[in-house]
Amino acid sequence: MTFTTDTNNTLEHHKFAGISLILKQVLKQDANSTNSVALESWLSDIQPAPVWIPLQIHDGITKIMPVLPDSGLYSQLTASICQYICGGNVSQCLNWNNKSYQFTGVEVDSDALHVILVSISANEPLPPTLGRAIHAQCFQWFATANPALSEHLHQQNILPFTVGIQYTSRQRIQLKITLLKPELLAPLLWGLSQNIGSEITLAGIPCRLGQWLNVVESSSFEKLMKLPTQNTIELQFVSPTSFKQHQNIQPFPLPELVFNSLLRRWNHFAPLDLHFPEVKWQGLVSAFDLKTHALKMEAGAEIGSVGWVKYRFLDPEQARIATILSRFAVFSGVGRKTTMGMGQVRIKN
Amino acid sequence: MPKQSPKSKTSPPSETVTKWLTVTYQPVSLFSLKRSDATSMAARSNLVPTPYAIKMALLKVLLESQGRQHLTDFDAWIKTEFTWIRDLIIYICPPEKLVVNRNGYKLRYYDQTADKADKTRPTLPMQDGFVFREWVHLQGHLQICCSAGNRLSELERLFSQINYFGKKGCFFQYLPDGKQETSEPLFQPNLTTGFTVQPMDDLGEKTTFNRINPFSTDKAQLGKDRVIKSGFLPLKLVATSARYDIYHRY
DSSP states (O other): OBOOTHHHHHHHHOOOSEEEEEEEEOOHHHHHHSOEEEGGGTTTTSSSOOEEEEBOOBTTBEEEEEEOSSGGGHHHHHHHHHHHIIIIITTSEEEETTEEEEEEEEEEEOOSEEEEEEEEEESSOOOSOOHHHHHHHHHHHHHHHOHHHHHHHHTOSSOSEEEEEEESSSSEEEEEEEESSGGGHHHHHHHHHTTTTSEEEETTEEEEEOSOBEEEEEEOHHHHHTOOOOSEEEEEEEEEEOEEETTEEEOSOOHHHHHHHHHHHHHHHSOGGGOOOOOOOOOEEEEEEEEEEEEEETTEEEEEEEEEEEEEOOSHHHHHHHHHHHHHHHHHOOSSOGGGTOSOEEEOO | OOOOOHHHHHSOOGGGOOOEEEEEEEEOSOBOOBOTTOOSSSOOBOSSOOHHHHHHHHHHHHHHHHGGGGSSSHHHHHHHHHHHHHTOOEEEEOOSEEEEEEEEEEEEEEOHHHHHHOTTOSSOOEEEEEEEEEEEEEESOEEEEEEOTTOHHHHHHHHHHOOBOSSTTOBEEEEEEEEEEESSOSOOOOTTTEEEEEEEEEEOTTOOHHHHOTTSSOOOOBTTTEEEEEEEEOEEEEEEOSSEEEEEEO
16 A cells, blocks of 8 residues: 555545654664664654654553644644655654654544643642642643633633643642543643643642653544443542532532533533433432542632442433443543542543 | 547546456465565565565466466567556555564574585585564455456456465465455555555566566666555554564554
């Protein structure tokens, strides 16, 4: 199968979220025998020139993302990569961080839903609540790529991203950012690339971002629709979760509160043909282990539940929708203040 | 009479519409085919047969099955037959899963230099060697899509006789039920999903049979008679190490 010019047309109409180059490390003596070029000089004729972000190595595979500020530019980037390959430059060695690599292929990411992990460390103990500071930092990263996008996001009632903070020690956190729109990955990574491996200030404390990014999970609304139905769903609330019920705060994750919150978000972000009708939930809580947790925010404490709940659905259609929504919850979070670290969930079964 | 547009001038007449033949094979042993840009015995393998290897396999079965019938008019016959095989456009769809195993072998092989230096030696000169081979386990079916023109039945007959591609002993079983005739190629590279690059060698546009015939004094030239292009395979690398690679088809 060789490259044909017809594929250029399909590239222009394709929606890209990101592109990764797949590289294989080569031995030093092999690298010396051929002409090698710096990875950064690759595709430098593209304007703006891509920034190169390494992803954490999984199963031995080295992936490096050429990142542009706007996902609309990726079709041009892919076409340039293909032209470069067809120009016979594939056998060249690429240098990256003083190591030699062989280019083996390209991975195209068209998914809408992403989970990104970034490690952050500080020289002094971090405050127990960083939600607000990281929320602001995320807007800053979006603004670096596109100030209008950041402003537009700021005005939204339902935001297409969430933030999760996991403390690995008093001075280290794992920042989890989830995205619900494919076009947000490029601007976020572009903004993040300015700070990778360097310092930022969070809540007045100088912090350092890790050298790697980790896109741990990606999926699409279409893929989630194909999940096999489960009658029992066990959700783990890893950060305090609460809901607004009749103008009050309800910390207990009742089935209708959890799944209505997810259904609203699903219908807001999913393509129109995948929307669900309104559901009168008849789910039951069959088991739980929860405790309340007070999260200190600037405006006061926010109470939420932490722990796990097992839900059971007797109606097969409700079970089907709940299965899809519970998987979606990993990306969208549940309940209130999901962009400040609340409502982060995992699926236990 | 209306003026003919440049486009209508170039469009082919309806009777010469190209037909495409897709054939399916079941890999029945490990596959190995040294990359054509390799210079040493220790070499990487292609993941799937290249158009060059496929055309050579077609040529082999053609010569084996019909060569004896053309002893008197061999040159004229092979010129015609070779031309249409050379001009085939070939697309390859790899199987669903591939595992590349990297193995090192210690073996003894024939030492040509020692033999040339002393032709009076009573014994065969052998030397110790260490070679590195990649063997590819193909799981699923391999599909080959070819522009058949008006040679559809002949091409199908030749494909049905092929039992190996690449290194001798890399057996493939032809599956008659997997044959399809279409007016368009059944599959083409799709760059919107991602791809793995493999150097694909093919016969040059003006190559002659004598250039690739080892019994002829004509020499084949790289870049003219054997052209290496980049192939885009719809494969995703899912795991890799010094000893193996695992690929899944998109």
